[in-house]
Amino acid sequence: MDYQNRAGSKFGGGGVASASATNADRRERLRKLALESMELDKDPFWFKNHVGAYECRLCLTVHQNDGSYLAHTQGRKHQTNLARRAAKEQKEGKQDANTLGVNMGTQIRRNVVKIGRPGYKITKIRDPLTRQLGFLYQLQYPEITPGVKPRIRFMNAFEQRVEEPPDKNFQYMLVAAEPYETCAFKIQAREIDRREGRLWEWFDEDNKEFWVQMLFKTEREERYSGVPGLAPSLPRR
Ligand SMILES: [Zn+2]
Incomplete structure (x- = not known):
């Protein structure tokens, strides 16, 4: 059977599933990359709270495990907060030019x-x-x-x-x-x-x-x- 030329395929019937699979793939790759390239104990924002969950002290978010915390650090919100914080520190002259x-x-x-x-x-x-x-x-x-x-x-x-x-x-x-x-x-x-x-x-x-x-x-x-x-x-x- 020729799936490619079936009626309706141009609306992306199969394309949606593969796109979301690709996204999941990408997230997983990002997570692995983050796990490899980051050491949590050197991260000043990483904090394990009294119930054993992880918090980001920069974004004030809570995460159930280290993988989810690391995925967060690769995300838009955390990255934006990092950039903002760096800009603020520079303005305050904390950076040693x-x-x-x-x-x-x-x-x-x-x-x-x-x-x-x-x-x-x-x-x-x-x-x-x-x-x-x-x-x-x-x-x-x-x-x-x-x-x-x-x-x-x-x-x-x-x-x-x-x-x-x-x-x-x-x-x-x-x-x-x-x-x-x-x-x-x-x-x-x-x-x-x-x-x-x-x-x-x-x-x-x-x-x-x-x-x-x-x-x-x-x-x-x-x-x-x-x-x-x-x-x-x-x-x-
Ligand atoms: Zn964060």
Whole structure:
């Protein structure tokens, strides 16, 4: 029997069930992800009350088990409250501006609650004139703290502590934007062209989208400019 062409199928008779199955799937995946990536005892808002239920002290909600609490922390309400709280703290000057950018990625000394990684899109690019290869990154930061602009920093394999052992063939471009987690893109350890117009970044305040374009120097240029494969870091301060 040809189910696909039955009368009425275009109204989505079977589509509804599969859509809700997909949602359940997604929730389950999110829950697992949260369980893996979060440690409850480090969560300042997690609280076990006298009847053994879990409370979120940020949103003042009650949850029957840790899974349901974790699902809550991935939800819109909690995320919005986190962003609001971060904005308020920043306004009150609780954030130590000094640590942003300096500690990116390795140690975060401040007690700021992170709300996850941004969505992103990467496009491989080639300059039509110079034939330089590179990437265009677009990162979405819909809940970024008001007044904060994302910042980038390049790090070589030996500065980072995430991937062990370090592989000298790669370097990392880190992007920090409170209250999001700092994320890093792994790229070839080729020298980056830092001339104006070659390496640029732009934060689209209206769409909360951060754009970074980077191009590698051509092999010919690399040969004439010091040690290839060792991209210098941005100034630390
Ligand atoms: Zn909450």
